[in-house]
Amino acid sequence: KAGVTQTPRYLIKTRGQQVTLSCSPISGHRSVSWYQQTPGQGLQFLFEYFSETQRNKGNFPGRFSGRQFSNSRSEMNVSTLELGDSALYLCASSLEGERPQHFGDGTRLSIL
Amino acid sequence: AQSVTQPDIHITVSEGASLELRCNYSYGATPYLFWYVQSPGQGLQLLLKYFSGDTLVQGIKGFEAEFKRSQSSFNLRKPSVHWSDAAEYFCGGGGADGLTFGKGTHLIIQP
Numbered sequence: 001k002a003g004v005t006q007t008p009r010y011l012i013k014t015r016g017q018q019v020t021l022s023c024s025p026i027s028g029h030r031s032v033s034w035y036q037q038t039p040g041q042g043l044q045f046l047f048e049y050f051s052e053t054q055r056n057k058g059n060f061p062g063r064f065s066g067r068q069f070s071n072s073r074s075e076m077n078v079s080t081l082e083l084g085d086s087a088l089y090l091c092a093s094s095l096e097g098e099r100p101q102h103f104g105d106g107t108r109l110s111i112l
Numbered sequence: 113a114q115s116v117t118q119p120d121i122h123i124t125v126s127e128g129a130s131l132e133l134r135c136n137y138s139y140g141a142t143p144y145l146f147w148y149v150q151s152p153g154q155g156l157q158l159l160l161k162y163f164s165g166d167t168l169v170q171g172i173k174g175f176e177a178e179f180k181r182s183q184s185s186f187n188l189r190k191p192s193v194h195w196s197d198a199a200e201y202f203c204g205g206g207g208a209d210g211l212t213f214g215k216g217t218h219l220i221i222q223p
Contacts, residue, residue: 035211042215042216043202043211043213045210045211045212048210056210058210090155090156092211099144099146099161099163099206099211100144100146100148100158100204100206100211101211103148103155103157105153105154106154108153
């Protein structure tokens with residue numbers, strides 16, 4: 001069974017731009033969560049989607065948004081990028097109600 | 113509020129020696145607790161998890177962890193480390209609102 005797939009693996013953007021990251025969960029998993037990992041703040045929960053609905057949201061500004069499609073694939077979008085948005089963005093999928101989650105290898109976003 | 117604390121930022125261990133990584137949690141009820149490992153440039157791999165039952169949990173790669181409610185701890189152990197164990201280790205706790213992670217412990221293996 002294929003794991004969680006995140007694309008792209010690396011991304012370089014400049015301040016003020018926007019970016020969209022993609023996550024394909026493990027087949028059969030309907031829950032997708034997103035995390036931001038930085039050296040200073042560690043791993044922080046962004047949001048969780050289940051059956052195309054946002055179920056939980058972390059403490060991030062409205063510039064961070066996401067969505068989930070009917071095939072459970074998810075995207076997250078960051079608008080008006082700031083230098084502090086440079087991070088590894090991790091996606092994780094799980095069956096409904098299952099904890100913990102299965103993680104992808106992440107997208108490394110660098111803001112210049 | 114739920115929180116997970118890993119007191120040690122770095123740990124250095126000689127190859128073949130035993131290992132214990134500390135994790136303390138703060139949860140209102142019996143938590144779901146986990147340990148993950150992250151190698152450079154990769155995502156998180158689950159080592160083991162505790163939901164209920166036997167407080168000594170066996171995981172992959174020869175790791176185990178013990179849940180101690182009286183000490184609010186869930187420490188990770190391995191009797192003999194290998195050079196390939198060098199990585200970042202994260203303790204985490206979970207509930208309905210996603211996972212909460214500790215800051216991580218960087219494990220260095222000395223030859």
